[in-house]
Amino acid sequence: MNKPVRWNADxxxxxxxxxxxxxxxxxxxxxxxxxxxxxxxxxxxxxSVGDPRAQRKxxxxxxxxxxxxxxxxFAPTFxxxxxxxxxxxxxxxxxxxxxxxxANHRTLFRSAATNLRxxxxxxxxxGPSRHFWVAKHQGLHHRQPNVLxxxxxxxxxxxxRLSPAQAWEPRFxxxxxxxxxxxxxxxxxxxxxxxxxxxxxxxxNKWHVLALRKYERTELLILKGLxxxxxxxxxxxxxxxxxxxxxxxLFHFVLSWTLAIVFQVAHLTPGMNFSGVREGDDWASHQVRxxxxxxxxxRFASWFTGGLNHQVEHHLFPNVTHTHYPGLRPxxxxxxxxxxxxxxxxxxxxTALKQHFALLRTLGDQxxxxxxxxxxxxxxxx
Numbered sequence: 456m457n458k459p460v461r462w463n464a465d466x467x468x469x470x471x472x473x474x475x476x477x478x479x480x481x482x483x484x485x486x487x488x489x490x491x492x493x494x495x496x497x498x499x500x501x502x503s504v505g506d507p508r509a510q511r512k513x514x515x516x517x518x519x520x521x522x523x524x525x526x527x528x529f530a531p532t533f534x535x536x537x538x539x540x541x542x543x544x545x546x547x548x549x550x551x552x553x554x555x556x557x558a559n560h561r562t563l564f565r566s567a568a569t570n571l572r573x574x575x576x577x578x579x580x581x582g583p584s585r586h587f588w589v590a591k592h593q594g595l596h597h598r599q600p601n602v603l604x605x606x607x608x609x610x611x612x613x614x615x616r617l618s619p620a621q622a623w624e625p626r627f628x629x630x631x632x633x634x635x636x637x638x639x640x641x642x643x644x645x646x647x648x649x650x651x652x653x654x655x656x657x658x659x660n661k662w663h664v665l666a667l668r669k670y671e672r673t674e675l676l677i678l679k680g681l682x683x684x685x686x687x688x689x690x691x692x693x694x695x696x697x698x699x700x701x702x703x704x705l706f707h708f709v710l711s712w713t714l715a716i717v718f719q720v721a722h723l724t725p726g727m728n729f730s731g732v733r734e735g736d737d738w739a740s741h742q743v744r745x746x747x748x749x750x751x752x753x754r755f756a757s758w759f760t761g762g763l764n765h766q767v768e769h770h771l772f773p774n775v776t777h778t779h780y781p782g783l784r785p786x787x788x789x790x791x792x793x794x795x796x797x798x799x800x801x802x803x804x805x806t807a808l809k810q811h812f813a814l815l816r817t818l819g820d821q822x823x824x825x826x827x828x829x830x831x832x833x834x835x836x837x
Contacts, residue, residue, distance in 0.1 A: 466757065472599075472605065473599050473602055473605060473731060473732040474498040474732070475732060475736065475737050475738045475741065476735050476736060476737045477737060477740075477770070478737055478739075479735075479737040479739065479740055479794070480794065481739060481740060481790060481791065481794035481796060482737055482738070482739035482740070484790050484793070484794070485739065485771070485786070485787065485790045485791075487675075488743035488786050488789075488790055489772065489783055489786060489787075492782060492783065492786055493498050493775065493779065496779060496782065501778070501779070502565070502776075503562075503563050503774075503775045503776060503779060504561070504564075504565055504774070504775070504776055505562070505563070505564050505565035505566075506703060506776040506778045506779065507775065508778045509553070509562075509563055509776045509778050510563065510564070512553055512758070512778075513553060513554045513557075513563065513573075516546060516549045516550050516553055516554060517550065517554070519542075519546040519549070520543070520547060520549075520550050521581065522545040523539055523542040523543035523546045524539075524543055524772070525776075526538075526539035526542065526543075527539035527540055527543055527690060527694075527702060528690060528693055528694070530694065530698070530702075533695075533697075533698050533701070536694060536698045536699075536701070537702060537705055539702070540702035540703075540705045540706045540709075541703075541705060541706075541709060543706055544705070544706045544707075544708075544709035544710040545643050545709065545713065545714070545759075547580075547581055547710050548709075548710055548713040548714060548759075549707075549759055549761070550577060550580065550581060551577070551581055551714065552717065552759070552760050552761035552763055553760075553761035553777070554573060554577055554761075555573075555574060555578075555581060555583070555585075556572035556576035556763070557759055557761060557776065557777060558570045558574040558577065559574050559585060559588065559593070560591070560593070560773055560774065561588050561774070562773075562774060562775060562776045562777070563776070568755050572817060575678060576717035578678040578682070579678045579681040579685065580682070580685075580686060581646075581682070582642075582646035582648045582679065582682040582686070582687075583645065583646060583650065584653070584654075584675045584678075584679075585678075586667055586671050586674075586675060586810060587650060587653050587659060587665070590659055590663075590665050591607035591608075591659055591660075592607075593773070595607045595659075595663070597770065597773055598738075599732065599741070599742070600725055600742065600745040600746060601618065601722055601723075601727060601728060601729050601745040601798075602702045602723055602731050602732065602771065603618045603620040603621055603729075603731075604662055605661070607659060607660055607721070608718065608722065609621070609774060610660045610661075611637070612660075613626075614633070614637055615627070615630050615633070615634060615637060615815070616630060616818045616819060617723055617815075617818065618729045618818070619729050619818060620729055620730070620731070621668060621818075623818075626776055627818065627819045628819050628820070629819060630815050630816075630818070630819035631650070631812045631815040631816040631819060634812070634815055638712055638715035638719075639707075639708040639710055639711050639712055640707075640708075640711060640820065641711035641715060642707050642710050642711045642714070643707050643711070646682075648676070650679070653665070654667065654672060654675060687703075689704065690702060716804065716808060717760050717763050717764070718763070718803075720747070720807040720808055720810070720811045721746055721747055721748075721749065721750055721763065721764075722745060722746060722747070722766070723811055723814055723815075724747055724799075724801060724807065724810040724811050724813075724814055725810060725813060725814050725817075726747070726799055727744070727745055727746075727747065727799070728741075728744040728745050729745075734837075739818055740796060742767070742770040742771055743771070743796050743798060744796075744797075745770075746766045746767045746769075746770045746799070747766060747767070747798070747799035747800065747801050747807070748764060748765055748766055748767050748768075748784070748798070748799065748801065749764050749766075749801040749802065749803065749804055749806075749807035750764045750802075750803050750804045751765060751781070751784065751800065753803075753804075756804060757780070757781060760780075761777045762777030762778065762780040763777070764804075765777075765781065765783075765784055767784075767787060767790060767798055767799070768783045768784055768787055771783075771787060
């Protein structure tokens with residue numbers, strides 16, 4: 456008897472899995488230089504996996520999360536409840552960026568079991584299915600970013616057009632305005648609908664089959680239940696209904712938008728490659744062509760986003776703790792320059808967001824022939 460399909464894709468609709476050339480001289484030189492740098496950091500007590508700096512930060516964020524939630528539950532006034540919900544949303548964002556993300560990449564701790572427990576804890580506190588997230592983020596997005604059909608971050612279930620490779624339809628007109636609302640509803644749709652739909656259908660999206668094993672389904676339902684019981688329900692039990700509803704809406708709108716800002720601008724701006732894997736490109740070259748850094752001069756941005764503002768370094772070194780990304784950045788730029796590759800730096804967070812919405816506006820126009828060119832800080836390294 457054949458076993459059920461666990462992971463599969465509809466190649467007739469989206470084509471075969473993109474392939475890469477053999478490792479390039481760029482990647483070989485970069486790996487050697489990065490390894491030398493990481494070895495020096497390790498000698499200083501900062502290992503590439505399980506960096507104590509990231510672990511201490513995780514403890515601070517968990518404390519912030521807990522205090523914000525307690526402040527919400529014991530809020531004495533309506534506006535105090537809203538202020539607590541705002542802090543709770545930002546702490547939840549940081550928990551997702553710095554703990555859930557790194558634990559699932561297995562970089563927060565050296566022990567695989569400890570990373571697993573941290574990821575499960577975050578699933579109970581934040582609500583997402585770690586199994587579906589790992590499949591979409593590490594199984595698809597990290598391998599082939601910005602490749603339509605193979606990067607689930609481009610899949611919006613028909614609400615937005617995020618790639619020029621996606622067929623244009625009239626409903627995409629003025630999508631830059633619609634995105635303001637859509638981005639704000641992201642976590643509501645993700646946590647309370649999408650995960651359950653993926654579980655029921657055994658699919659990650661319309662192209663990719665992903666049937667969870669029995670123990671994975673059980674874990675998902677238990678952690679979802681804990682999230683609803685421990686995080687969602689209590690404010691509605693102890694606060695006036697109008698306060699709880701307002702805090703719930705504010706929390707998810709802010710959380711959704713914070714996640715959108717960080718993840719969208721790093722790949723979906725003018726100048727990024729959307730044409731698939733270029734002939735002759737290896738995996739590393741493709742990562743450089745499809746990612747961009749932003750706000751790298753801001754220590755707060757690097758702290759709060761878990762280094763995801765250093766998106767180029769993250770995509771090249773996803774198995775390295777994010778605290779090393781600022782140190783790796785000049786190495787990546789220098790090696791890329793020697794090999795004629797262009798690293799993208801979008802400037803500050805606001806500038807990056809403006810560029811993202813410029814791309815949305817252009818893609819929403821009827822069959823644009825080329826992407827709008829927005830003034831950006833692009834590192835000329837070729």
